[in-house]
Amino acid sequence: MNGSAQLLEFDDLSVTYRTGGGDVPAVRGVSLSVAAGEVVGVAGESGCGKSTLAATILRLQPPSAKVTGRVLFEGEDVLTMKWGALRTLRWAGASMVFQGALHSLNPVQRVGAQIAEPIRLHEPGLSDKTIDGRVGELLEQVGLPAVRARAYPHQLSGGQRQRVMIAMALACRPRLIVADEPTTALDVMVQAQVLNVLKDLVSDLDVGLLMISHDLSVLADLCDRIAVMYAGRVIEHGPADKVFTDPLHPYAAALAASFPHIGDLAARYAPSGLPGDPPDPTELPSGCSFHPRCPQRFEDCDRVVPELRGDDTRAAACLLLEAP
Numbered sequence: 001m002n003g004s005a006q007l008l009e010f011d012d013l014s015v016t017y018r019t020g021g022g023d024v025p026a027v028r029g030v031s032l033s034v035a036a037g038e039v040v041g042v043a044g045e046s047g048c049g050k051s052t053l054a055a056t057i058l059r060l061q062p063p064s065a066k067v068t069g070r071v072l073f074e075g076e077d078v079l080t081m082k083w084g085a086l087r088t089l090r091w092a093g094a095s096m097v098f099q100g101a102l103h104s105l106n107p108v109q110r111v112g113a114q115i116a117e118p119i120r121l122h123e124p125g126l127s128d129k130t131i132d133g134r135v136g137e138l139l140e141q142v143g144l145p146a147v148r149a150r151a152y153p154h155q156l157s158g159g160q161r162q163r164v165m166i167a168m169a170l171a172c173r174p175r176l177i178v179a180d181e182p183t184t185a186l187d188v189m190v191q192a193q194v195l196n197v198l199k200d201l202v203s204d205l206d207v208g209l210l211m212i213s214h215d216l217s218v219l220a221d222l223c224d225r226i227a228v229m230y231a232g233r234v235i236e237h238g239p240a241d242k243v244f245t246d247p248l249h250p251y252a253a254a255l256a257a258s259f260p261h262i263g264d265l266a267a268r269y270a271p272s273g274l275p276g277d278p279p280d281p282t283e284l285p286s287g288c289s290f291h292p293r294c295p296q297r298f299e300d301c302d303r304v305v306p307e308l309r310g311d312d313t314r315a316a317a318c319l320l321l322e323a324p
């Protein structure tokens with residue numbers, strides 16, 4: 001998915017953690033892009049490499065991670081960027097919203113002061129009054145009254161805290177927001193409210209959003225395009241509605257069936273689960289990594305690694321799609 005006007009591009013990115021127990025290949029040859037103002041989702045079960053992929057955007061991977069390939073932000077490789085450029089990229093170019101705002105916010109500082117911090121850092125010339133005004137606007141943008149700036153994190157609900165995290169991510173007017181499971185810790189109603197805030201913001205402010213979630217139905221609602229990861233690789237990508245309602249890869253199909261659409265009540269109460277567990281990255285199955293769990297596997301699947309075949313619009317990596 002390479003193009004010239006991309007905001008973000010992962011180009012054949014691989015990340016391997018070096019540990020005492022051996023190498024852990026967390027991300028394997030991922031190529032994926034986000035255009036300006038576009039909303040792209042990355043789906044997959046726990047351990048498939050989603051957070052590792054996201055961390056590389058701001059070069060937040062730990063020193064034990066060996067990274068190959070490129071992560072281009074507006075054409076410049078984040079992995080080789082000088083420190084000054086990286087500091088500008090963080091917050092002002094791209095910013096992150098993580099899950100579990102309670103742990104990310106400082107419990108003894110008012111939330112307004114925390115939202116103001118990146119603004120002070122990136123625009124040191126601004127007066128306190130201007131910054132306070134900006135903080136109030138940011139809170140209102142995420143649906144909180146400006147006076148909540150004076151609250152401490154424990155005085156806010158989980159959903160309100162997550163909105164504060166989104167306000168903070170917007171503080172320096174980034175072109176890209178990376179949201180890693182931003183609603184996972186919230187109950188379903190609050191989850192829907194926070195997702196609506198995100199949805200409105202990306203269309204109003206025209207920022208790009210890379211949204212990471214294990215729940216394909218959440219991504220289907222929010223995203224233009226979705227990439228599905230399994231064992232560190234992208235195994236399918238395409239328009240969000242197509243990947244969710246008409247998946248090509250048996251894993252994407254199983255994932256879609258595990259998270260039926262919120263309106264599909266019958267399926268919601270009887271979701272067809274995905275049997276088995278994702279593989280240990282240190283002991284990946286031969287051939288297609290998904291073959292031991294795949295209901296449609298055939299004799300070639302345990303010896304041939306399927307390539308991602310298709311085009312920029314739609315592609316999948318499955319031998320079924322290669323069969324004559």
Ligand SMILES: Nc1ncnc2c1ncn2[C@@H]1O[C@H](COP(=O)(O)OP(=O)(O)OP(=O)(O)O)[C@@H](O)[C@H]1O
Nearest residue numbers: 017019024026045046047048049050051052062281
């Ligand atoms: N610092 C690390 N050192 C060694 N292995 C790691 C490290 N961080 C992650 N891993 C391993 O890399 C693989 C990918 O992890 P990652 O957190 O990127 O997946 P994920 O899809 O985001 O999962 P989750 O949704 O549970 O966070 C996993 O097998 C994980 O155990």
